[in-house]
Amino acid sequence: MTKKNVLGVLVDATDYAEATERVVAAAQERRPMALTALAVHGVMTGVLDPPHNARLNSFDVVTPDGQPVRWALNLLHGAGLTDRVYGPLLTLHVLSRFADEGLPVYLYGSTDETLARLIPELERMFPALKIAGVEASKFRAVQPGEDVEIADRIRASGARLVLVGLGCPRQEVFAYAMRPLLDMPLMAVGAAFDYHAGLLRQPPPWMQRAGLEWFWRLGLEPKRLWRRYVILNPAYLGRLFAQKTGLWKARPPAPATERPSTFAV
Numbered sequence: 001m002t003k004k005n006v007l008g009v010l011v012d013a014t015d016y017a018e019a020t021e022r023v024v025a026a027a028q029e030r031r032p033m034a035l036t037a038l039a040v041h042g043v044m045t046g047v048l049d050p051p052h053n054a055r056l057n058s059f060d061v062v063t064p065d066g067q068p069v070r071w072a073l074n075l076l077h078g079a080g081l082t083d084r085v086y087g088p089l090l091t092l093h094v095l096s097r098f099a100d101e102g103l104p105v106y107l108y109g110s111t112d113e114t115l116a117r118l119i120p121e122l123e124r125m126f127p128a129l130k131i132a133g134v135e136a137s138k139f140r141a142v143q144p145g146e147d148v149e150i151a152d153r154i155r156a157s158g159a160r161l162v163l164v165g166l167g168c169p170r171q172e173v174f175a176y177a178m179r180p181l182l183d184m185p186l187m188a189v190g191a192a193f194d195y196h197a198g199l200l201r202q203p204p205p206w207m208q209r210a211g212l213e214w215f216w217r218l219g220l221e222p223k224r225l226w227r228r229y230v231i232l233n234p235a236y237l238g239r240l241f242a243q244k245t246g247l248w249k250a251r252p253p254a255p256a257t258e259r260p261s262t263f264a265v
Contacts, residue, residue: 003062004077007239008250009046010057011038011064011072013079019063020093026060026185027103027160033185034059034175037087038168039066040214044232045169047239050253052169055176058255063090065190067211072240086208088192091163095126098161104132106154108174109165110193112136118197125196133157137166142177142265150265151181162186165193170264176256177263 002018003010012019019035026033036042036059046053056062063085064070073079098105107115115134122129133153154162162178164171164186171188178186194200202208203216214229242248 004073004079005243005250005252006069006072006076007043007047007236007243008053008252009038009043009062010252011043011062011069013073013077013081014061014063014085015081015083016085016090016093019061019085019090020097022061023094023161023185023187024097024101024103027098028101030160030183031185032179032182033061034179034188035061035063035185036172036175036188037063037065037085037090037190038069040068040236041228041232042168042172043069044236047235049169051256052173054253054256055260056172057252058176058257059172060185063087066213067209068236071211075240076244087188087190088195088202091187091189091192091196092125094161094187095122095129099126099129102128102130103160104130104158105161105163106132106157106159107134107163107165107193108150108154109135109137109163109167109171114193114197114199117199118193121196121198132159138265140265141262146265147178147181151178154182154184160184163192164188165190166264167191173260173263174265177259180259 002012002014004013046056064073065087067084070081070084073081115136161184164175166174175186175188203213207216218225218229243250
């Protein structure tokens, strides 16, 4: 078992190769699957919202997107991970394999403008990639019966994978809610759409290795992100210390099984 308890959220001690193979296998076997890549913000969203924590604990794969999450796996469980499994980079690993295998993909989320810039970039990187369909976010809650309509459109497109770019935690709720309706993997990929569309700049490699990507993003979007990092980062470190020392048991909630009554689309 690769799942380990990080502040009550079950995170997989995995690497790019294993995570990629699990997505490809689910696509080939036409199996439902939900994957997300969690940094500190994603983990803390679960910690502070027990029902969401239960949803995260039902995911087939949760990768350590941020270096502090990888460090936690190594500190708490001796995982011996030498690298994180960063959502935007994992997306490229997966798309490369899907292009090689001739497996079509569906892009769900973000805006029409972002998707219009993203598609030619992906086609440039992966000339053999088959994009079965694209669908921008509606930026509202799902309407009655609309989830079934979305699933029908995705299946009718011939897609074997859905990349979901709705932002945390909306994308995780979407992937959890849609998994029972689709016979394919759903990957919640966070800011990957914006990065690969050229709308967000990646931090230098040294900052990524040092776990300072949060500082880079804070500098780019201080008004939107300051609360996320100024409040949640210290809270994460405090809870990690408490779990390591035994002051807090950090018991993971049982995986959720019921679909949410509403979620963002």
